[in-house]
């Protein structure tokens with residue numbers, strides 16, 4: 001009899017949803033300083049350049065307060081936790097060169113800083129990966145003197161000099177490690193590294209191993225806004241035998257919450273319309289591709305008006321209506337998406353027939369992941385993983401690790417994949433089950 005076709009499906013057949021939050025840092029509002037420094041740089045180096053909205057509007061700076069209160073981070077983080085929203089949240093370690101996270105943010109209220117760090121550690125981190133967003137997110141830092149240079153991380157360093165790149169990223173990671181946060185990956189400020197993506201991915205991987213011993217990190221740099229481009233999870237620089245690789249997490253939306261400025265109001269319809277048909281997300285969900293929403297922290301706060309948070313609340317309500325029984329989507333941290341796609345692409349699957357009927361599947365991998373889910377083109381009656389029977393479930397919504405579900409002529413099975421060789425045995429004939 002022919003061997004069954006076996007493929008890796010989405011985790012528990014759910015399409016991943018994830019929320020990327022950029023430009024967040026303790027205490028201060030990065031956008032306030034970013035606009036000030038960008039205007040000062042333009043006045044000095046390009047005094048005749050025309051107004052560009054992407055440089056920020058100095059006339060609107062009064063709507064961008066210097067700080068964002070820890071109370072708001074607590075409120076936002078608790079609401080996301082209650083709703084089951086997961087993703088990635090930046091922690092710019094030396095935001096705008098104003099104050100260092102590992103020096104306790106001198107110049108600002110110590111209490112406010114500590115409240116912020118408690119919000120990061122206890123409320124946000126359980127549901128969101130934390131990443132640096134390079135060191136300052138404004139000017140490039142001279143690592144010898146710790147002085148700001150005229151170059152910008154996101155402009156001149158779209159094409160960074162390669163020699164100091166790993167040290168620069170490692171320095172950003174070290175500032176977070178100094179406060180007990182081994183970051184799961186990095187976020188590119190703007191297009192940082194984008195014209196040197198292969199080298200940038202390698203530098204990030206090397207820095208993650210050097211600073212945190214993390215052999216499977218991720219970076220967030222690109223956005224493919226559907227339907228002009230479709231999301232993917234490219235894996236770079238994999239060394240299969242060593243279990244080393246880095247994932248590129250790609251967003252599928254622009255920021256239609258409150259934008260990076262915190263004064264450009266967004267609109268939930270850009271994500272998903274009230275009738276659940278329009279907007280950017282439905283066609284991505286229809287294709288079952290990872291659905292990574294992009295946002296910026298100052299836009300949620302919106303100068304205290306919380307416009308971005310209200311947009312997020314409405315988008316979440318609509319996504320819940322899109323998937324009322326939770327069988328089609330699941331919120332994941334970006335690192336979880338990266339780990340799953342590494343397991344999906346870098347595991348070796350081999351099927352052989354068993355003498356007494358049925359088949360044996362071996363999965364050989366150095367890339368463990370939770371809820372590894374396989375689709376087999378047979379209606380199976382019994383499945384074992386490493387000698388233990390998986391529990392049959394009768395509905396898709398009950399699928400979880402250590403279960404299998406027969407869906408017509410196919411079977412979906414799920415288990416937590418560990419590093420090494422996993423052996424699964426499967427039978428479609430009740431007569432062979434006793435063997």
Ligand SMILES: [Zn+2]
Pocket residue numbers: 022023133137188189190
């Ligand atoms: Zn940013």
